[in-house]
């Protein structure tokens with residue numbers, strides 16, 4: 497009888513435990529956290545996925561959500577620098593401050609690409625710590641799932657086995673899709689330019705060649721001479737594809753297409769960036785389809 501009551505109490509505690517309040521910066525993190533945390537988490541996402549991820553407009557509701565959050569998750573490497581540190585500070589929630597138990601920056605295991613030299617930094621580069629867009633590489637997607645599972649387990653040890661199993665499921669699903677993405681993209685000599693260097697990790701993973709970016713430096717808009725130089729480089733290298741992140745204007749991409757004959761394809765660089773990119777795996781699918789229709 498005593499065992500039955502104890503078991504009942506444990507089950508009842510698990511069933512009735514209030515979900516952990518989690519605030520994340522990007523919809524990619526919301527999707528993975530939802531898959532790992534299930535009904536043990538309630539998620540608020542700061543970015544919609546349709547805006548420039550470096551410059552997310554502030555929602556007043558974010559402060560309220562952060563004030564009662566058990567966990568805050570960011571991609572890191574400075575991507576959210578323009579808004580997240582100020583919001584977290586403003587929330588006055590000790591748990592989620594940078595040294596608190598409820599702060600998770602997922603970039604710890606990333607080997608950053610495009611780390612600027614001191615010379616590059618003069619132009620007001622928005623990536624002073626290197627390229628933060630590692631979410632476009634599904635191998636780092638696996639790392640994100642593992643990191644989120646470990647942190648949730650730390651915050652709620654009684655559900656650790658569930659979080660671990662759910663995290664492993666996400667990892668296995670992404671691993672299972674790798675061969676298909678590789679077959680679609682690798683060895684096809686795909687050359688491209690993008691507006692901003694947000695595909696560096698995706699290109700490195702799948703063997704694509706990025707010939708340049710419309711922005712001469714991350715976050716800096718081009719002048720007429722930059723556009724001429726990029727058009728020349730595209731023609732020299734036989735680049736037929738301009739990918740335009742959905743939130744940028746198509747004015748310069750179209751101008752460049754006029755100069756070179758390349759075609760412009762709109763892409764998501766995070767979940768919800770386009771309607772097809774409705775979750776993390778379909779984000780990677782959408783990117784693969786943009787490069788190899």
Ligand SMILES: [Zn+2]
Nearest residue numbers: 550692694714
């Ligand atoms: Zn960027």
